[in-house]
Amino acid sequence: MRHGNLFVISGPSGAGKGTLVARLVREVPDAWVSMSVTTRAPREGEVDGVHYRFASSEEFQQLVACDGLLEWATYGGNCYGTPRATVEEHIARGDQVILEIDVQGGFQVREKFPAAHLVFIEPPSLDVLEARLRGRGTESDEAIATRMETARVELSRKMEYDIRLVNDDLDEAVRALVGYVNEQAEKIRG
Numbered sequence: 765m766r767h768g769n770l771f772v773i774s775g776p777s778g779a780g781k782g783t784l785v786a787r788l789v790r791e792v793p794d795a796w797v798s799m800s801v802t803t804r805a806p807r808e809g810e811v812d813g814v815h816y817r818f819a820s821s822e823e824f825q826q827l828v829a830c831d832g833l834l835e836w837a838t839y840g841g842n843c844y845g846t847p848r849a850t851v852e853e854h855i856a857r858g859d860q861v862i863l864e865i866d867v868q869g870g871f872q873v874r875e876k877f878p879a880a881h882l883v884f885i886e887p888p889s890l891d892v893l894e895a896r897l898r899g900r901g902t903e904s905d906e907a908i909a910t911r912m913e914t915a916r917v918e919l920s921r922k923m924e925y926d927i928r929l930v931n932d933d934l935d936e937a938v939r940a941l942v943g944y945v946n947e948q949a950e951k952i953r954g
């Protein structure tokens with residue numbers, strides 16, 4: 765059986781994880797991005813089964829109880845988790861499996877899959893981070909304040925990640941991320 769790689773992409777909300785992962789899947793043909801389950805309400809334009817699987821708290825607790833999640837965490841008062849079965853299938857298929865998850869989840873994955881590659885996406889500064897969050901226009905002022913507090917905690921753990929990429933110039937950050945993923949993929953193929 766072929767075995768793929770597992771990549772965790774973490775970093776503060778607004779650092780650009782979603783933007784980078786969207787570009788990555790266009791450039792790495794065997795990249796596959798896991799769809800998380802969340803109890804957060806959909807934002808305008810978010811579609812169930814496309815951006816997230818949106819679930820009630822009861823549904824989420826059932827998934828936890830039946831060991832259906834590879835990892836899960838509470839972020840900003842909502843639960844987020846990675847469905848286990850699809851991730852395992854895609855690793856077995858030889859894909860480059862991408863989890864865009866928070867720092868708490870990242871370390872749970874490392875416990876279960878020590879070979880996972882942990883990538884930390886950094887903003888150029890906290891001011892730029894806040895400006896990006898405001899510019900995205902998806903969060904209330906209160907939610908932005910909470911995310912900025914969480915960002916400080918997440919940034920304090922960046923040195924525990926395998927690699928840190930500063931997302932300043934977008935094309936440059938995409939190149940670095942694609943380069944890292946391809947390098948790890950080559951090691952497995954080779």
Ligand SMILES: Nc1nc2c(ncn2[C@@H]2O[C@H](COP(=O)(O)OP(=O)(O)O)[C@@H](O)[C@H]2O)c(=O)[nH]1
Nearest residue numbers: 777778800836837839844845846864865866869
């Ligand atoms: N642990 C964990 N975190 C997740 C999962 N899915 C998303 N997240 C993280 O939850 C946080 C909030 O996500 P979201 O509400 O979509 O905000 P955004 O990342 O700022 O767009 C981010 O750090 C996500 O990376 C998951 O399945 N597990």
Ligand SMILES: Nc1ncnc2c1ncn2[C@@H]1O[C@H](COP(=O)(O)OP(=O)(O)O)[C@@H](O)[C@H]1O
Nearest residue numbers: 777778779780781782783896900931932933934
């Ligand atoms: N390199 C970059 N330069 C400027 N703006 C960026 C860059 N990367 C992402 N953004 C913008 O910053 C905002 C947050 O990016 P997003 O991908 O949603 O972050 P995350 O998924 O980490 O929360 C979005 O409006 C996005 O278009």
